Amino acid sequence: xxxxxxxxxxxxxxxxxxxxxxxxxxxxxxxxxxxxxxxxxxxxxxxxxxxxxxxxxxxxxxxxxxxxxxxxxxxxxxxxxxxxxxxxxxxxxxxxxxxxxxxxxxxxxxxxxxxxxxxxxxxxxxxxxxxxxxxxxxxxxxxxxxxxxxxxxxxxxxxxxxxxxxxxxxxxxxxxxxxxxxxxxxxxxxxxxxxxxxxxxxxxxxxxxxxxxxxxxxxxxxxxxxxxxxxxxxxxxxxxxxxxxxxxxxxxxxxxxxxxxxxxxxxxxxxxxxxxxxxxxxxxxxxxxxxxxxxxxxxxxxxxxxxxxxxxxxxxxxxxxxxxxxxxxxxxxxxxxxxxxxxxxxxxxxxxxxxxxxxxxxxxxxxxxxxxxxxxxxxxxxxxxxxxxxxxxxxxxxxxxxxxxxxxxxxxxxxxxxxxxxxxxxx
Amino acid sequence: xxxxxxxxxxxxxxxxxxxxxxxxxxxxxxxxxxxxxxxxxxxxxxxxxxxxxxxxxxxxxxxxxxxxxxxxxxxxxxxxxxxxxxxxxxxxxxxxx
Numbered sequence: 001x002x003x004x005x006x007x008x009x010x011x012x013x014x015x016x017x018x019x020x021x022x023x024x025x026x027x028x029x030x031x032x033x034x035x036x037x038x039x040x041x042x043x044x045x046x047x048x049x050x051x052x053x054x055x056x057x058x059x060x061x062x063x064x065x066x067x068x069x070x071x072x073x074x075x076x077x078x079x080x081x082x083x084x085x086x087x088x089x090x091x092x093x094x095x096x097x098x099x100x101x102x103x104x105x106x107x108x109x110x111x112x113x114x115x116x117x118x119x120x121x122x123x124x125x126x127x128x129x130x131x132x133x134x135x136x137x138x139x140x141x142x143x144x145x146x147x148x149x150x151x152x153x154x155x156x157x158x159x160x161x162x163x164x165x166x167x168x169x170x171x172x173x174x175x176x177x178x179x180x181x182x183x184x185x186x187x188x189x190x191x192x193x194x195x196x197x198x199x200x201x202x203x204x205x206x207x208x209x210x211x212x213x214x215x216x217x218x219x220x221x222x223x224x225x226x227x228x229x230x231x232x233x234x235x236x237x238x239x240x241x242x243x244x245x246x247x248x249x250x251x252x253x254x255x256x257x258x259x260x261x262x263x264x265x266x267x268x269x270x271x272x273x274x275x276x277x278x279x280x281x282x283x284x285x286x287x288x289x290x291x292x293x294x295x296x297x298x299x300x301x302x303x304x305x306x307x308x309x310x311x312x313x314x315x316x317x318x319x320x321x322x323x324x325x326x327x328x329x330x331x332x333x334x335x336x337x338x339x340x341x342x343x344x345x346x347x348x349x350x351x352x353x354x355x356x357x358x359x360x361x362x363x364x365x366x367x368x369x370x371x372x373x374x375x376x377x378x379x380x381x382x383x384x385x386x387x388x389x390x391x392x393x394x395x396x397x398x399x400x401x402x403x404x405x406x407x408x409x410x411x412x413x414x415x416x417x418x419x420x421x422x423x424x425x426x427x
Numbered sequence: 428x429x430x431x432x433x434x435x436x437x438x439x440x441x442x443x444x445x446x447x448x449x450x451x452x453x454x455x456x457x458x459x460x461x462x463x464x465x466x467x468x469x470x471x472x473x474x475x476x477x478x479x480x481x482x483x484x485x486x487x488x489x490x491x492x493x494x495x496x497x498x499x500x501x502x503x504x505x506x507x508x509x510x511x512x513x514x515x516x517x518x519x520x521x522x523x524x
Contacts, residue, residue, distance in 0.1 A: 150514075
């Protein structure tokens with residue numbers, strides 16, 4: 001269009017963790033990079049549950065974790081099984097299994113974290129262009145040569161789509177199809193302000209330390225779960241549920257989250273808190289099966305959540321670390337040159353991301369066990385409660401108590417065996 | 428004191444929005460929605476922007492959209508005829524994220 005449109009080496013679309021990591025590494029390698037972001041600042045459109053595994057920050061640049069404005073270092077891992085009014089918590093605390101003195105994972109709030117990360121990328125030479133929505137790709141002779149935004153074209157040698165789970169660019173490029181409703185969870189989150197000392201008291205952690213809690217059995221039987229992460233001066237409480245099953249459940253995402261806040265296991269943890277923000281985000285749940293066969297075409301590649309690089313293992317959710325690692329791999333592929341797909345696959349293989357995702361492939365089957373979301377938490381709570389119930393009568397053998405609980409929960413033995421087999425095979 | 432359940436308008440009131448009055452980023456054709464039996468958008472939208480009137484008819488408002496994309500993913504009847512992100516600088520501005 002206009003003659004004065006100067007082409008850059010790379011345009012990265014989306015200032016999330018994948019996009020910033022990619023742009024940063026490209027700038028460090030001497031490439032000219034424009035990082036285009038539709039929000040007014042980097043981070044203003046970005047939402048996560050809140051836990052980031054630090055190995056990935058170190059993969060972007062050694063020492064980055066120490067410099068990063070994270071919220072708290074996770075030193076306590078908790079899993080809560082619940083029904084309408086009961087709960088059982090498994091809490092793991094102790095020396096963190098981390099390399100050196102680095103915490104293995106930290107909690108983050110994306111508005112603050114991503115703004116810092118983008119600043120760092122800018123300091124390395126990345127040109128950050130905020131407030132610009134990319135409308136489409138610029139394609140000539142079958143090759144992506146730039147983007148269109150607000151009626152203007154911007155040209156580049158390579159365009160990187162780091163535009164998130166809804167990636168319109170990857171779809172336009174023909175690399176991915178429409179997202180299917182059963183391949184995603186809808187995540188809804190409240191950030192609730194609490195003072196630091198209260199957080200440390202309630203979660204049994206020291207200053208700068210935090211807890212990561214995952215909850216099962218709080219989604220009205222709908223495939224999904226909940227999370228609670230401690231930040232510096234707030235907690236992030238959210239649910240992730242299958243939108244595919246919501247209509248039949250007779251409840252809403254909002255209703256589920258509000259019911260969770262009132263649950264006896266949660267209420268004391270957030271008492272006195274003030275909700276600062278309400279946010280939502282789609283979470284890919286199809287793992288490696290959801291990653292497209294091709295990740296690149298001439299002049300274009302897709303990275304981060306846009307490429308489906310998200311893992312939901314039930315007890316832990318990984319999106320941000322895979323975003324960082326894949327963003328780095330994208331930058332390495334572009335610097336390597338040659339066929340983008342080949343170079344990108346090779347860089348990803350070096351990062352370990354495909355191996356990690358393939359190893360977790362069976363978890364989709366485990367997560368597909370319907371009884372996991374209401375029946376089994378209820379069953380476990382019944383059994384444990386009966387173990388702790390003491391009265392004047394002779395105690396029944398545990399196996400009798402288990403059978404009684406199974407009957408009460410309408411779970412036939414063959415169903416447990418079948419689900420158990422699926423579970424064992426998948427992990 | 429404990430945290431009370433909050434209504435959707437209360438929750439959205441905690442967020443900051445720059446609503447694009449000129450160009451809605453989501454366009455819904457309610458005539459198509461009238462042919463959709465289960466209307467999954469109503470249950471899944473965390474901002475409850477899809478509401479049913481007393482007559483069962485669907486209404487939609489793009490102000491308050493959290494830009495998650497769930498409605499687009501669950502829409503089977505095709506009543507959502509356009510779903511884009513808001514124009515640059517418009518829409519929700521997360522201050523926590």
